[in-house]
Amino acid sequence: MTSTASARCAAETLAASNSAPRFLPCSEHGMLLELPDLESALAWHDAIGQAMEQAHERQDGFALRHVRLLLPAARTVFVEFDALRTTADAVAQAIRSINVDASGQRAHRQITVPVCYNGEDLDDVAQLLHCSVQHLVERHMAQPWRVAFAGFAPGFNYLTGGNALFDVPRRATPRLRVPQGAVGLAGTFSGIYPRESSGGWQLIGVTSLPMWDESHEHPALLQPGDDVQFTAVREQVHAQQPAPHDAASSATPLSVSTPSGSTSSPAASSASTPSAPSHATPVLTVIRPGLLCTYQDEGRHAAQLGVTGSGAADRASFHLANELVGNAHDAVALEIIGAGAQFEALTDVTLAIAGAHVPLSIDSDGQHTTLTHPQAFLLKAGERLSVGEPVAGVRAYLAVQGGFAARRTLNSSSTDTMSGLGPSPLQPHDTLCVDTVDIRASTSVASCSPAQPRAWSTSLPRPHAVTELTVTPGPRIDWFTKAGQASLFSQVWRVTAQSDRVGLRLAGEPLERTDARELASEATIPGSIEVTGSGLPIVFLRDQPVTGGYPVIAVLDDTSINTAAQLPAGALVKFRLKPSSHASCCAVISAAATCASPTPLPETELTCNAS
Template identity: 40%
Template sequence: MIDTAGQTLAVQKVRSVRAVGTRAVLAELSGTQDVLALQALLVEHPLPGQLDVLAAAETVLVTADSPVSARRIAARLLQLDLTAPAHREGELVVIDTVYDGEDLAEVGELTGLGTDGVIAAHTGQIWTVAFAGFAPGFGYMVGENQVLEVPRRSSPRTAVPAGSVALAGNYSAVYPRRSPGGWQLIGRTGATMWDLDREQPALAAPGHQVQYRAVRDIVTLAPEQQAQIPAPELRSGLRVVAPGLQSLIQDLGRYGHSGLGVSAAGALDRASLRRANRLVGNAPSAAAVETVAGGLTVQAVGDQVLAVAGAPSELTIESRSDAGFDAGSDFDDADEAGSGPSWRTVPMATPFALLDGETLSIGAPESGFRSYLAVRGGVDTAPVLGSRSTDTMSGIGPAPLATGQLLAAGGEAESGVVGHPELQPEYPGTGVTVLDVVPGPRADWFDQGALDSFTAQDWEVKPQSNRVGMRLQGTPLQRTRQGELASEGTVAGALQVPPEGLPVLFLADHPITGGYPVIAVVVDSQLDRAGQVPIGGKIRFRWAESTLTGNATPQPVTPEEEASY
């Protein structure tokens, strides 16, 4: 390549490509400029089968629509010539910060600067947002020097307060909301880092410059009072009588927004959501209710058609004395005369009517963990970034269901008839669930002994698990490499291993980037099964038959595939 001065320039290429599960690949590059160049190229000229692109510190994650597309994309990435990224105007954002973080003293010791020196170094330079990740509004900021370079915590916190100002590696960032995290906390701010009501939701977006300013206390402006508009009267839908442990509105998720730091979210058991929607005549992606461990009770407002799929549970309907009954249903003979409420049960994976005023209760699962309640027409709530799913990591989407809440039934029925009863698969119990995995992009951080230990033992699902990830208990895995891994994109099903050696299995609400090595990735077809493993259940991982434990590199594309590309 020749520049305008006639000088020969070295052609910049992708250094290597690693598989991330079966439907994503990770391109490794020489530095931030090449990362931004590749990201810009793929956004402007998407490769066939490309679904999403996520830039990180030294890598670009490309998600594909199929395993074959992922292999084709891997081959193409190695052939691309990278051009310089477009120049970005660096708007300056000032963030007032109180420096009283839990890790401030430790950071002072790690850097040798002391507490006052850390504050001076953090406020005395301009930081530039290089890329977004982890969560919406979480910008990875690069400083003008490396005096504040510190490692992540050996064990991540399960909850970091919103507004926490933190350091990790060469980066600084602000946690936009309460979430898990392994960065060193040095202060806090009242700045709103993510607001969907703004034209630019992220306060500090990629390309922005940031100046931290030390203050004694946080001053936040009171939100503007908006006129209260009375909610329209619900004429058709469901009223929440009891929400259970955790009940959320979910559909098949929001894709293509990883550049904003937004994960896909969506139902953890996608097959069960589709089944419930199919039974009531909805589109497969219609919003439904995902509920955990039973306890959900809803009341019909107007006559409704419902179906429940997923973890097998007893479904009990309480009827008014004058309500009709479905033919063939079981009910309490003592109430046949209409002297009071009557109860009947309905089967799983079968459409049924819930008449106006009747209530449905979902009991504790016999096996599995999550059940899906679909109402004909779908749950009608305002979509956010194209989806009605609740993302518990980012706070995007509807809040968890609450007692007394009204759920309107929408217009997403696509069939004039309901479906026939369906058979359901067997769901995991408290025994051992086997999940197939493929090598992760950082399997080479572990020797054969650790890889064997990973698949030879039963991992127990800890109570701290949630939709973000399943924390596993077992014999810790030892790394063969020390030091930090630059933050890079990751996927649902990835098994990250923090320095303490206990894997975390990422689920649908996972952070889109992470800084711990991924030893393996659950194959996409078994993510539904993973989402049904209950707290206290055990998981054993098994290498998929088509992979080799020592190979984390995508296989080459065949000539036939190349010809059809």
């Protein structure tokens, strides 16, 4: 580590030691630690991580052993815990007992990134910062950058350096196309676009170094805590990732210095993931996929890489479909949205469908059979299964005995519609398989027996009917006025057609805010109700962004997330505050703070935030 980087680490630790976190509720199994600045957030993130490691090694620190995720952001650290094994109060008490001053500094990898400084905004940024292009490039290379946290896309990271020169506003109009490998500036951060996408950062150069490669066991090149050194290259650098057979002849080698001082390549321990599973038995052909048909399972656990969880939007219905055919609850199934899906059996196969109340029919040699309940059924070779227009709900889950076989990325076969990870949505003529040698699938069939048929749920949402969703206070509920908070619960919201697996956009009367500041990026989770600049809420579902920049006023409980996933366009929604949320909110308040609720919620339910 350079002397400059060491000095920065010491400054970060000193700043963190002088600022105790403010605890904010963020779901029934999570909380946000709010801190004064990025340096404090990163220092607390590292200190909590070290305390967790020590708790596991010594088998003490019961609460910290049940923390499942730490996610740093610009001024916060999100902490997710297992609510069946510990409580918010116990986790908060354990965190308050951590001595940040005594926490050792973690060793950091040193990564060199070659850049061709020819970005479209280079001249404009130099003019904006009142310096020459040469001076800007030299300062960018001399700056000791560190990966602070993951951002809006897999492999996109926010790099911080603390240099006052680099404070650059985003472009007024974002570009629709930013090339892969583009190096940009925004605010006090630098970043590298891992793939082609839209974006509003000021572009100063481009690198040929791939930031994200799904064929690697660890697909993200940069990890939080890594030190990054930019270096200029004269030759033309292309933004496209080289093809596998050209990788060895790449003109720019990657240098990664590990904490021990050795040098390694991220590809050295990689494991290739085939695009299609081997030893798979074809069982179905897609005749029509319907509006949208995707592979889904329990999802991913890689938020620290900027990867959302994805997975089945309605977990309860997904689990039921697997249970009906005797699978393990996490076997891969199909999520079918809307009407029109049709499949033909290539061999005799046992299937089940659950979730949205959809008409089901089997056609065989002119014979038409209607299925009236969620149940396991045999589809014989040559027969066709048709899925009709949902009567209630919007997402149906089709499970096959043994589980569908699909390409896995980061230990999941789920299709992530926001980032494009995982298998593509199904298309006509696609062949669907069961992996006959998959241990997970074979074990699930051997150890479970098919469940009895069920009735369609009577609580499924219907168009133009009011569905009640239960929430707990969000971390930024105090950013809204008394009238704004009351309006969230008093009015009936309408689900708009601009809704998808990322989230539900709601129409209604805008919510009034007390705090009009721009919110620094912080964690968002499934069920978060984020209020945009228009004052209208978005209810995030399973493909939500990992971080967001708008205040979260409330968070759905787990049951309501499943219900929300079944809301069709035109459905009406009313929010209800969970009766126990007042106590759980107070439980995470700092011991030094008093419980204060300046803004009462409807029906005398209060929300508490530490000051």
